[in-house]
Amino acid sequence: MSKIMQLSSALRGKKISSAELTKEYISRIERLNPKLNAYVCQTFDEALKNAEAADKMIKNGEGTLLTGIPMTLKDNIATDGLPTTCCSKILQGFKPYYDATVWSKLKSQGAVLLGKTNMDEFAMGSTSETSVYGAPLNPVNTTRVTGGSSGGVASAVKADMAVYGLGSDTGGSIRQPAAFCGAVGFKPTYGAVSRYGLIAYGSSLDQIGPITTSVEDAAIVYDAIRGKDTKDQTSVSTEDGKTELAKDVKGLKIGVAEEFFDGINPEIKNAIDAAISLYERSGAEVIRLSVPALKSALPVYYIIACAEASSNLGRYDGIRYGYRAKDYSGIDDMVVKTRTEGFGKEVKKRIMLGTYVLSSGYFDAYYKKACLIRSRLIADFENVFKECDVLIAPAAPETAFPSGYSGGNSIQMYLSDVCTVPVNIAGLPAASLPCGKDKNGLPIGMQIISGRFCDKKVLSAACFYEHEAGIVIENQEDLL
Ligand code: GLN
Numbered sequence: 001m002s003k004i005m006q007l008s009s010a011l012r013g014k015k016i017s018s019a020e021l022t023k024e025y026i027s028r029i030e031r032l033n034p035k036l037n038a039y040v041c042q043t044f045d046e047a048l049k050n051a052e053a054a055d056k057m058i059k060n061g062e063g064t065l066l067t068g069i070p071m072t073l074k075d076n077i078a079t080d081g082l083p084t085t086c087c088s089k090i091l092q093g094f095k096p097y098y099d100a101t102v103w104s105k106l107k108s109q110g111a112v113l114l115g116k117t118n119m120d121e122f123a124m125g126s127t128s129e130t131s132v133y134g135a136p137l138n139p140v141n142t143t144r145v146t147g148g149s150s151g152g153v154a155s156a157v158k159a160d161m162a163v164y165g166l167g168s169d170t171g172g173s174i175r176q177p178a179a180f181c182g183a184v185g186f187k188p189t190y191g192a193v194s195r196y197g198l199i200a201y202g203s204s205l206d207q208i209g210p211i212t213t214s215v216e217d218a219a220i221v222y223d224a225i226r227g228k229d230t231k232d233q234t235s236v237s238t239e240d241g242k243t244e245l246a247k248d249v250k251g252l253k254i255g256v257a258e259e260f261f262d263g264i265n266p267e268i269k270n271a272i273d274a275a276i277s278l279y280e281r282s283g284a285e286v287i288r289l290s291v292p293a294l295k296s297a298l299p300v301y302y303i304i305a306c307a308e309a310s311s312n313l314g315r316y317d318g319i320r321y322g323y324r325a326k327d328y329s330g331i332d333d334m335v336v337k338t339r340t341e342g343f344g345k346e347v348k349k350r351i352m353l354g355t356y357v358l359s360s361g362y363f364d365a366y367y368k369k370a371c372l373i374r375s376r377l378i379a380d381f382e383n384v385f386k387e388c389d390v391l392i393a394p395a396a397p398e399t400a401f402p403s404g405y406s407g408g409n410s411i412q413m414y415l416s417d418v419c420t421v422p423v424n425i426a427g428l429p430a431a432s433l434p435c436g437k438d439k440n441g442l443p444i445g446m447q448i449i450s451g452r453f454c455d456k457k458v459l460s461a462a463c464f465y466e467h468e469a470g471i472v473i474e475n476q477e478d479l480l
Contacts, residue, residue, distance in 0.1 A: 002216035018068030054110035067110035078197035087131035090342030100197020118152030144400035147180030160475035172420025175432035179395035179445020190427030194229035250283035255388030259294035271436035301421035310354025385451035395432035395445030
C-alpha cells in the first residue's frame with residue numbers, strides 16, 4: 001500500500017490522529033532540516049490548526065485520502081498570508097493575498113501544510129543552489145546536489161519531512177530533482193493543472209505537479225489538483241473520476257528514441273535498458289525510433305524560457321512586491337537599483353538573454369526560429385504517439401552531481417536538462433521514477449512520457465514498473 005493510502009487508513013481507523021501525525025512530522029523537520037535546508041519557511045502553528053480541523057472532518061466521515069496528511073509546497077506557489085518568495089531577495093517579505101488554485105483545492109480537502117520548500121531563485125536552475133537561502137542537500141548523499149529547481153520538495157519528501165509535496169516543472173524541475181533524490185516526480189500535461197497562483201517563470205512551459213514516494217501517491221495527488229479553472233485560461237478539464245492504474249502492460253507500445261540516449265552516462269543507459277527489457281518480458285512491444293528535432297530542444301528551451309522570463313519578471317520593480325532599494329534618486333533609479341540588488345546572478349543572466357532574443361533585429365534569428373522548431377518538435381511527438389503509447393528515456397544524463405556545480409561549471413548544469421525540456425516544449429505529461437542506483441549508490445531516474453492528456457498512460461506504465469521491479473522508496477533517515 002502506498003504511503004498516502006497507509007496513513008489515510010490509519011487516520012480513518014483511529015490508529016493515529018492528524019494532530020499526532022503532524023507533531024511527528026514537525027519533530028522530524030526540527031531534527032533534520034538544520035542539516036538538509038529543505039524548508040525555507042515553517043508553518044507549524046497553521047499546520048496544527050489544520051490538523052485539528054482535519055481530525056474533525058475525519059470524525060464526521062468527510063474528506064478525501066489527503067485529509068489530515070502533512071505535506072509541503074514549493075516556495076513559488078502562492079499561499080494566502082504566508083511568505084511566498086521564490087527564494088529570491090526581491091520577494092523578501094512578500095505574502096500573497098490569495099491561494100494558488102492547487103493549494104485551495106488541497107486545503108479544502110483538509111491537507112496539512114508544514115511549510116514552504118527551497119528552490120532555485122525563480123525556478124531557474126537544476127541544482128537549487130541559486131536559492132537566496134543557500135542550497136538544500138540531497139538526503140541520499142549530502143555532498144551531492146538535490147537537483148532543481150524543486151530541490152527542497154524532493155529533499156523533504158525523500159527524508160520523510162513531508163508525505164508529499166507540490167513542485168513546478170518548466171524544463172524538468174519536478175522530474176530531475178525527484179530522479180536525483182530517488183523519489184517519484186510527475187509533470188502533468190500542460191493545462192491539466194491550473195497555474196493560477198504559481199509565480200510565473202516561462203508561462204507556456206510551467207506546470208505544477210507532485211513529488212511523492214510512489215507512483216500511486218502521485219496519481220492520488222494529481223487527481224486532487226487537476227481540472228479546469230476559470231482563473232487560468234490555459235487550463236482544461238480532464239476526464240472525471242479517479243486515475244485507475246493498469247496492472248499489466250500486454251500490448252503496450254513503448255517507443256525508445258535514440259536521441260534521448262546520446263551522451264548519457266553508461267550506467268544510466270544500462271539501468272534504463274534493463275527496465276525496457278522488463279517491460280518487454282511482460283508483454284510490451286518495444287519500437288526503436290528516431291526524433292531528430294530532439295537535438296535542438298535544449299537551445300529552443302533556453303531561448304523560449306528566457307524570453308518569457310524576461311517579460312514575466314518585469315513586474316518586480318520595487319513598487320508592487322517585496323524588496324525595494326534603500327537609497328535612490330527618482331523612480332527610474334529606484335527600479336534599477338531594486339532590480340540590481342534584488343535579483344541574483346542567474347536570474348539577471350536570463351533576463352538579459354531573454355530581452356536580447358526578443359529585441360528587434362534578433363527576434364527573427366532567435367525567438368521566431370525557436371518557435372518554429374518548437375512546432376516541429378510538437379509535430380514529431382504527435383507522430384510518435386500515433387505509433388507508440390509511451391516513450392521511455394532517462395530523466396537526466398547524470399546522477400546527482402557534487403555540490404558547487406551551478407557556480408563552477410554552469411554548462412554542465414544546462415546540459416543536465418537535455419532529457420526533460422523536450423516534454424515541456426511540447427506540453428506533454430511525463431513521470432520520473434527510480435530504476436536503480438549507480439556505483440556510488442546514487443539513484444537513477446527513468447522517464448516515461450506520453451501524448452497530451454495521456455497522463456493516465458504515463459502513470460499506469462510507471463506504476464507497473466514500480467510493482468514489477470519491486471521498487472520501494474525507503475526514507476533516508478538512517479544515512480543522516
Ligand atoms: N533547469 C531548467 C532551467 O533552469 C528547468 C527549471 C524548471 O523546470 N523550473 O530553466
